[in-house]
Amino acid sequence: MDSEKLNNTIKLVKQVLEENKDNPKVTEAYKDIVKLANKRNID
């Protein structure tokens, strides 16, 4: 797996989920992506 590509992907997905974090259909996924991004030191 290419680290840079994975980081970019996670970052982009996180940005979208962040814009919609109050949406109940997205909340759980948002929390998980934040954890994942933090684990990888992605802003």
Added chain:
Amino acid sequence: MPDNQLVEKSKLTLFQRIKKNSLIKKISGERYDKAPEYLKVDPDVIQALMAKSYLNISHLPDGFALEYIHENTDIFKELNDELQDYYLGIKIELIKLLPGERALQYIDEHPNAFKNLDFSLQKHFLAKKPEMFRFLDNDTQKRIIFSDESYKYIKYLPAKKQVKYLTQKTEDEVHLIDGVPDQNGINYDGFTLKTEPFFFSQELHCFDENALLKAIKLNKDILDRGWRDSDDSETREKWKMIHDLYDYVDLSKLPQDTKVKILTIDNRFISKCDTDTLIKFIDGNPVLLRLLPQERQDEIIEIDPSMNIYNSNRDKSFNNHVQEGLDINSNPMIRKVLTDKKVLDTIDPNRIDDFVKNPSEEKFKELIIDTYGENAKRVLESRPGITSDIIPNLRIFDPVIFEEFGEATVHNQLTYNTKFSILLADFADHPEKIQEYKKFEKLTDGLFIQNSAGNEEKLSEYLRFSNLLPLLDGESLTTDRIKSLRLAIADRKIIETKTIKLENLEDLDMYVAKRNKMYDEALKKVTDPESVKEIISKRFFGIDYGEKTGNDEGIYTASTLTMKELLHYYSIDNLLKDKRTYESDLFDKDDLDAIELANIISKIDDVEVLSKIYNVLAEKENVISPIEFETIKQKIPLQYSRELVSQLLTPEKAREKIENGEEGIAIEQEDGGIEIINLTGADFKIMMHSFLSVGQTNSGFRISPDIDKSELWKYFENGCSTISNCVIEPNMLNSCAVNENVINFGFSNIDPRLIIGMSHQDAHVDSRNRSVDPFFRFSTVKFNYPEELIRKTAAQISGVEEKDATHDYNEVTTYRNEQDPNKVGSDNLGGKIMPDYIVVFGEITDTHRNLAKAMGKNGKPLPIVKINEENYRNNMVARAHKKDTEHTIVSKEDSEFIKEIKEINSDEGRER
């Protein structure tokens, strides 16, 4: 002003009229070019210009030139080639005005223009230049072949398509853009095209020879394996479909050389050939005369009396046998020998004659050994259970196959029913093709699972790209093209991307853009979250998203996994909560995070959010792609398997436990050197296969009491390709058979890669004989770490969780043969998996002892593990509530301090 617009004759001023008259009087091309616009478009001026010379047409604006040609059609063919080409580039319909030869020349030089002609013109030119058929779009091609019944154009279709028509049923929607009437004058927008091989039985002469021969080879393989009697309805149907084709086939319109080549591949067609062809066929191999019906033999002998020595009428009893040999259902042994040129070139004709007259398994093998030498001998002698019906063809024994692919590959063709064996036969005949295949292997490294099933997948993909591969060489083999090829292969399970044409370098260069555009378009049409996830999963992870439906519903194989199935079958939530996952050397951090990302996306249920995710990822190039995800998929089940195997009791671990003073385990040596490991209370985990000592097996084989079980295990070759095992431990001893007619084989020193299925209930593994890619039914597969496997087994047996109504045990399924080529050879029965010990509940009998000696390794008998049941509980209710905590990752919220507080609170609660 547009140069093709009619200009109203407006009133000219006096001055303008004088200028016009002056121009007309002294008209020439050069003067016309310098004239003002209002005069250039004046019809009188144009008429004067053209009256001067038709060659002045080159000075006219294009629109006026075309209009002039339209009104004076004769001049077009008088123009020079350059001018004609110029105007044809603007209006291809002008080609109608050219003489036949000139028109054909233009089409030849501009094949892309052919596509733009209207349908009637295309058909007109096809009559003269049928090879232009290739330049038509797919729908027009099908329309011409099938709607107009012009089968002669079939040979211009891609070879793969032709082979498909002769070997499979097909169904296509054909769209007619212009709704032009067909030959019956019927006007419609399209039709559904369904074909099966039988349709082409009278049209074989319309196929390209190579495609025809390829199809015959493939069909022969199906007929030889006698799938007519298969339990599987799909394979029976396929057999019947090909059988029908052959019953009605007409070879009479084929060239003689082609017919001879067909007979060389499959002499079932003998009865369909004329005498001259048969003479050519048996030329150099007169013993083949015996394959012919008597009247055909008589015809040939009349032409050439010296052939009489081969006349089967010399022996009346053999004559019946020859007749039987012509029957499509006859003994395949004779066909395999008589269609192998190397055997016929090497072996004395009298010996072959004797074999044909009185075939036997022994003679068959001797012919192979005497033709192909020591390698073949070693392989065949190591597997005495191999019979002629199992050997797919004799070319697999060719020295070039041993040299280029290894002895393990030859063994695997005997272990499984494979399509790869057909390709190997082709490689033996054409060794120059091997390097091309090896090039493909190198280009696609890592994209296929490293086992026999993976090889079959690789073969399919190799054939899919066989036209493209030779073009990828030297300078044309660029980094971008390699990436595109690898992506196309990583996409192979996605039906939509498989329709993208990939036959030349241009196609390959366009692949990424075309596939991405296809997904972009698909997104615009969907309105529910699951469908968006489907598109995201396909584009970025290379697999379908949702569970399989229709005939494939509930089916699991590693190679056809969808994203939702992966998350379920591989217990991803549990995988990502277990410390062992992160401590494993199998994954790197990126692998696990990619899995987690897929898991996160699967939890989102909002179509707009998901669409936004797709769009932001689609805009960027530097995001994950299917190539990366392919290898991760393969690692997940292996992680579980490795952990399971590491926990299994081995004789070495048993000795260690005793040395460490563990209670409840002891070892004694019996006379005869058998080691008995007595379990009377020590913990253990055992994976065992219960082997019926009498009764019917899943392979349909009936075991009688007097059959030698060790010989059966070692040498039986026609059974299912898997071993179904149960995992037991002190709290749960349920396995699939506990009566007296069972022998239990324990497997502990087993390669984890051999585990292909796991379930806390019966895994419903496919039990077709010699299947190279066994599948699992009814969505029962569930890979887990061993603790969870055991817990869920107990839970389902006791009904605490969903119960398997008919089975009280779990299943761990392994291949029956090694998959690592380094572990497959003639010194270990082609890699057959052997047990590590025998497991006995209750008393050890002489049957156990004899089996332990017969199945021994390295001169020592197998150990016997005796489980003293009275010392163990079979208390699944208690077990069912016990979740594994030792390996679970503690979440950040549950810090040690918090846990302590919780404990204090709960203690206080109890005290109150």
